[in-house]
Amino acid sequence: DIYDLFPELYALRQVKSAGLSEDNQHQLALARALVTRPRLLILDEPTRGLGQAFVHKLGNLLVRLNQEFGMTILLAEQHLTFVRRVADRFYLLHQGRNVAQGSVTQLDDPLLSQWMTPNLTH
Template sequence: MLSVKKLNQFYGQSHTLWDLDLEVPTGECTCLMGRNGVGKTTLLECIMGLLPVKDGSIEYQNQNIATLSAERRAPLGIGYVPQGRQIFPLLTVEENLRIGLPARSDRSNKVPDYIYDLFPVLKDMLQRRGGDLSGGQQQQLAIGRALVIDPKMLILDEPTEGIQPNVVAEIGDIIRRLDQEIGLTVLLVEQKLPFARKVADRFCLLDRGRQVATGAMPELNEELVKQYLTV
């Protein structure tokens, strides 16, 4: 579904992504992994059009989207949950969810019922302001907001960061449901190895802006973990 090839990106004079390749198969969950500062979030922001790329291709459903503006990528069916959630704290839960509706291809003005089935707490708090929710509830709201656009692919940047363990488990279960029951393609950045092993079908390891290993999740052995993930 998503194919990144020979991608290069710079911050000023700093070369941050080096001829980076990434393959995200349709209907699977791929986990992008690596230590802090290796380029994981930078890559996601390039995919979403939030950062410019120097060269290389980003193909989504066989269309090169590398030159498209960020506003034109979400309507193609790419949902994005950024690191830190970035919900609107002064808007209600319902208003946060409805923000994604204009990007739907069917022009529906109704939040899909299945989002409330996935996240019952959101239905109970529709009129509460986003900033009044707990961290775990805000993360659920951020994921729900991304799902409102009816995406074919969902991109999540460290969805378990700062979240209590019981909600982490719930989010893991929901990712598997989206992947296995709905057939949603998921690209996930995650630091927690047990969580990644639980939810992901495949992994891609980054180190200093380069892809250094990729494969099915069972192939992520202790040697790779020690070399590229342990601090």
């Protein structure tokens, strides 16, 4: 099942993790987390430092894990384009406090302008 989710890793299965590209190291870390088939996956800023191609693949993977496998994903993320693509609900934190929550469709620019700096809203 893991190789179905991460087909690139199959060809690299004999390579030590230190010899993998950064994107493949991220895939390997996710694969390790998923091998036990958790019901909940917690990710802290998973797009930080990643290229756009891998971020797109990660978004597809998270949607698939949720829709096909029923996995709940708790995501702490600042890139709102990514959040809007993969999330159903949001909780907006400001200085450690929950200041807003709801359906991700409610995560609009007026709400964001109250709490976030402009460079984080896209």
